[in-house]
Amino acid sequence: MTSEPTIIVEGVSKRYGDQHAVRGVDLALMPGECVAMVGHNGAGKSSLIKLMLGLTTPTEGRIRVLGGDPASAAASSIRRQVGFLPENVAFHPSMTGRETLDFYARLKGVPTQGNAALFERVGLESAAVARRVGTYSKGMRQRLALAQALLGAPRILFLDEPTTGLDPALRQSFYEIVAALRDAGTTVLLCSHALTELEGQADRVVVMSRGRKVADGSLATLRGLARLPVRIRLTLADGDVDGLARWVGEDAVLTRLAGGVVELACANDDKVGLVRRIACDGPAVHDIEIVQPSLDEMYAHFLRRPDMVGEAAE
Ligand SMILES: Nc1ncnc2c1ncn2[C@@H]1O[C@H](COP(=O)(O)OP(=O)(O)OP(=O)(O)O)[C@@H](O)[C@H]1O
Structure with a gap:
């Protein structure tokens, strides 16, 4: 950029x-x-x-x-x-959606003519717009809040x-x-x-x-940066988890999941080699799936490692 x-x-x-x-x-x-x-x-x-x-x-x-x-x-x-959708939006319950957006438009100093297009953009239909905000569902209130944040493009x-x-x-x-x-x-x-x-x-x-x-x-x-393990998820054809454990040895950490599914955790760099080995001379599998570390896991990792500021920050 x-x-x-x-x-x-x-x-x-x-x-x-x-x-x-x-x-x-x-x-x-x-x-x-x-x-x-x-x-x-x-x-x-x-x-x-x-x-x-x-x-x-x-x-x-x-x-x-x-x-x-x-x-x-x-x-x-x-x-x-600048548009802002705050965490807790409190609209006046007795105002309609249309009145609410008009009010915020005037507050921001932008023309109200574009409000109909904004309602359409966030998916609030005209019947809903004419209703009092106090009758709105959470989803409708959040759509109205987004329309408010989008005022003035x-x-x-x-x-x-x-x-x-x-x-x-x-x-x-x-x-x-x-x-x-x-x-x-x-x-x-x-x-x-x-x-x-x-x-x-x-x-x-x-x-x-x-x-x-x-x-x-x-x-x-x-x-x-996090270098968290990748998991290779296998559905074994014969269900022989012990055989797989012997076959994989020290190359990956094995976890049994429900329904005969097994996970092998390994370093990201070893992933392709291990999948190749499974395909060539490993146990017969019905299904194979690669599961990357989730954002939750990475987040927990970075909170545990505040020393990584310098490495992770650009
Ligand atoms: N006006 C204030 N007066 C005193 N302390 C404040 C004030 N605003 C925020 N703090 C404190 O600053 C810290 C950061 O708060 P902040 O609300 O920014 O966190 P946050 O990441 O947005 O949290 P949350 O996810 O709960 O909304 C907290 O310890 C909070 O108590």
Whole structure:
């Protein structure tokens, strides 16, 4: 990517009294990039988003959003180009969806004419839009919240736990909208605890722990750094697990799963050789599947290894 970062965070720390919410974070986000920020409760994710939104100022360091300081008095033009879906959205229950979005559009200083198209984009039908928000399901409220975040066609979108409480179909349609925005050049920063659903959605993952950035890279990069074992899952034709254990010896760690399925854990570099051996002179198998370490496992690994900051951070 040759374009300029939309967000630059340089050596940023944020303290609330003696509470260190964010510690020495460096981060650059590019246009057209979907970055997932993950971390335990209290890791500093929301604090970092608040800093990038200009709602708070850093105790140390510097933040540039679309070339300016988001917390400066002159930042209203920057904020108009930023969308935010907070973790807990509380809309007024007696207002209709249409009234709610009109209200937020006026607050942001953008014309309300585009609201009908926004409702269509997030999948809220006109009957629903005319109903009071107090009657909405969780999924409808979240669609309205996304429409609010998309007001003014933002160049940067912050989504804090956007899919919590959504059913799988709704989550899928949510990520489809996010992908379309990213493809159109929007920078998307997504906070989530639902790590497994981020696979295939995020171009990059930033892992936060106790206010620090402890890993930053594509899933492939983080997988390489973590060097976690890959699992080769086999369904044996004859069910002879003991025979397989003798055959594989010290080359992999064997685990028995339900239904006669066996897993062999080995280093990623040994994976292809082991699969070749199984195919050539190993036991007969009905099925073979390669299971990469999940994002949950990588996340746990990086939290256990805070010393990897330098290696994992770009
Ligand atoms: N306004 C504040 N005053 C005092 N401490 C705060 C304030 N805001 C955040 N903190 C503290 O800073 C730390 C980081 O909190 P933050 O909300 O950024 O974490 P988080 O990663 O977003 O957590 P969660 O996943 O639970 O939302 C926590 O210890 C929190 O208690």
